[in-house]
Amino acid sequence: MAYNQMLQSTIDGVKAITRTDLCVMDTDANIIASTTSTVEEYKESVLTFVQSPAEIQVVQGYQYFKIFDGGQLEYIMLIRGDNDGIYTIGKLVAFQIQSLMSAYKEKFDKENFIKNVLLDNMLLVDVYNKAKKLRIDIEARRVVFVIETPRDRDNNTLEIVKSLFAGRNKDFITAVDEDSIILVKELKDKEEYDDLRNTARMILDMLNSEAMTNAYIAYGTIVDSIKDVSRSYKEAKVALDVGKIFYSERHIIAYNRLGIGRLIYQLPVPLCRMFIDEIFPDVTPDQFDEETLLTINKFFENSLNVSETARQLYIHRNTLVYRLDKVHKATGLDLRVFEDAITFEIALMVVKYMNFVESNSF
Structure with missing residues (x-):
């Protein structure tokens, strides 16, 4: 759904610049994104184009372009107009959509990878191999934050947290269950536990002001390797439980500051x-x-x-x-x-x- 919205936003922007209509369909002629409602009549010709060996063709005033992902046909893009200028625009838009698709797929793969690492669903050798393939630094200082909010107020929480770290492509924000949001944050060399508490306070203040919700934030210890991220996650989960049991008045709980509560919990x-x-x-x-x-x-x-x-x-x-x-x-x-x-x-x-x-x- 998010990818479809991104495609719609892209072709809306192209129409605003070129003043020509565009449409993106899948290989079953389902409309994924469109700037016009008059493309239903082209579905049959799109299905025929899918089966043809041609990669570009002109049909009834529209130019058709095939968009591939790793050699597999994914989309058909239609753009109104049959002159050379429209052809050039079409080629550029098709290339942009293909790049967006590749970037989105990589982001999706990274998110799935982080989820599997957090949940210990991968062998150690697979963790290293996949991290290299996705260009994720293996030996980097990281810590895991677990953010929990009331379920009835959790609709916008994920987007708010993402907006806080929008410019940091080495941080990962995801959810592994219905109860909490996970932030895997990469740290700078000089960042220590006082900085983690400041980060937690920033997130808490933002959620209180933007989502009007009382969140609880826990974080684990700092780890130096991607393979240990799951340990920091488990520690943060323990800290969240211990905080609920013994320190309910606290909204920020650090695993390394649990005191006797950690001992009793075990x-x-x-x-x-x-x-x-x-x-x-x-x-x-x-x-x-x-x-x-x-x-x-x-x-x-x-x-x-x-x-x-x-x-x-x-x-x-x-x-x-x-x-x-x-x-x-x-x-x-x-x-x-x-x-x-x-x-x-x-x-x-x-x-x-x-x-x-x-x-x-x-």
């Missing part, structure tokens, strides 16, 4: 359940009311400082102490003690992880 669920049952035989951390959980989180944010937490919550110090004592009585953990506080915070994260796994099990 634990088997049965082991997590044993930990929770051992530490909290009667009540799990997520079973407290919203007010208590808010108090606990704010207490952790303020490094177990009672006075500052009470001030930020607009409550009396004694009220905060009462709530902490209530948690101590229910769990046996005194959150004013560093070791107990760490145990409780890890337990909260483990419960979040278990709930995530359970909700995503089909």
Whole structure:
């Protein structure tokens, strides 16, 4: 569909310059692009021309040209007029369409190649051979960004992201599923992780302003070879999941900054359940009311400082102490003690992880 639109735009431009009508049909005489609606009557002559050995002919005031792709006939182009000037224009337009077709096919092949690399669908030797054939640098620094937006707002997201990197032909933007957009970005020698975060922020700001949507962006580690792009992609996917579970307030998540969340994410669920049952035989951390959980989180944010937490919550110090004592009585953990506080915070994260796994099990 995008290629057909490109053909239509091309012949519209030619008509605006030459003031003559053009039409492109496939080998079954289906109209692909046209500047006039009066070419239906020429379909039979197009089918006859397809079977003839001639590459150019004139029929009822139109000149016909065959357009090939790799030796195979792909299109028939019609241009109104039978003089030498129109013949020259026709030859030029046919050559331009053939060049467009070749460029589009190469772009399509590159996109498919990148998808297969991301999904580990190719043998290593095939990755190298195909990359050379498509003139893709094998030993270049790259990183993979995964951009996720709500499905009901995802219609224009791909085009917006593409517009941001329109002038960079070494970057690849594609989609491997319905949920996310993938950016494989080639980096300059001096670009490091701070620059990646700036890139993610630029994409996020653009999507917020142009698509009016809340996106989540994750990125993997920097790799030095095309064969390792799939690893950066997997890391970005992990970062996106870990971000959803433990850091839902963040819209940009880096794989190399996941902290303890990455460790918990790799634990088997049965082991997590044993930990929770051992530490909290009667009540799990997520079973407290919203007010208590808010108090606990704010207490952790303020490094177990009672006075500052009470001030930020607009409550009396004694009220905060009462709530902490209530948690101590229910769990046996005194959150004013560093070791107990760490145990409780890890337990909260483990419960979040278990709930995530359970909700995503089909």
